[in-house]
Amino acid sequence: MKPKRDLKDSFRTFENMKFRSITIHPKVRDTEIAKRLGGTAAVGPGPGLSDYRQGKRHLFATPKRGELFHVCASLDPRYVCCSTHVVSQISNCPFECTYCFLQNYLTDTTLTVVADTRAIIREIMQKTSEQPWRLFRIGTWELGDSLAVPPLNEAAIGLVREFRNLDNCILKLRTKGSAVEPLLDVDHQGKTVVSWTVNPPEIIRGEEIGTAPLEERLRAMELVSRAGYPVGLHFDPMILFKGWEKAYRKLVRSIFSAIGPENCIWISIGSLRFNPEMKKKIENNYPFSRITAQEMVLGDDNKLRYLRPVREEMYSFLLQCIKEVGCGECFTYLCMERWNVWEKVFGRSPFSIGHLDYLMARSVHERFPETAKKAPEKKLYLSLRYG
């Protein structure tokens, strides 16, 4: 009989991820992250690059400048948004997804991490204490991947430790990688959700260049869930291709063979979207990609999406797959869609952004009481105003 393989043995090592330069700003040279980046790093103001791909290969640890904590920049009152919050600690990413909006967004493209975690936490504490009744879900992935660069995972670990003391906050780490080992022994007290953006292997191979293959993401999910972290899943962007139904059904089954429904805190579903300007960038940067070849319509938010009936079919199909594997109780929501699409897919919809925020907080409290100890008060969430 074959000996049972230790999951940790099978990890690709990212420690040899090559950067052409590593620079530490003099103001953060005493931080944990600077120490982790080690002796080969230069001390200085950072290279200030503007080429998207070039920037991915140059790492810069910087002090905090200005405010980093805010509600998700995609929030638009014309759509049902989940009103997640973000703290932009990381900017740019070593991976290369063909659909990544950063290729049309960043001005300074240097892969940058804000190294003074304490300053970030002070800002979060100050802002979230203004609404102590509210459960804030706070992600670090707005401008990058939370766990793509192992030396920077020191930044993530610093936040995991600090979030233990923030009663009304949950930290959301989100990745397409698998470098979770440093998280496994951290005392997180259920206050950090480790999330994966997931797609079938066909899409990972063709459109998510440099990211961890599906099997590695699955092993990483299994490890963090064994370490007691709630796991979040983001089927976003769902991408159309020949055989997509079979591939997404298989994907859902593989995920829920690696983790149980009881480990999954929420599931978001969204489809490929980008603005017309970015369509040109994708075609220039990734001429092999076929993702811009499908018929798409322009929405009020200036984003191209698949036609509504196509999106509804994709979402309904995925939801069916999720129910088939016994995960109907996991809180499942659509990202950047309107009320009519929700009605079609779920047969119901939240009546406001604040209502969705409440429903998520209630689900977390009921299913993961360690993560959200206090029951949310509906009337306070309904009083939230956006736009």
Ligand code: SF4
């Ligand atoms: S993992 Fe996210 S941030 Fe990184 S390239 Fe892909 S889409 Fe962009």
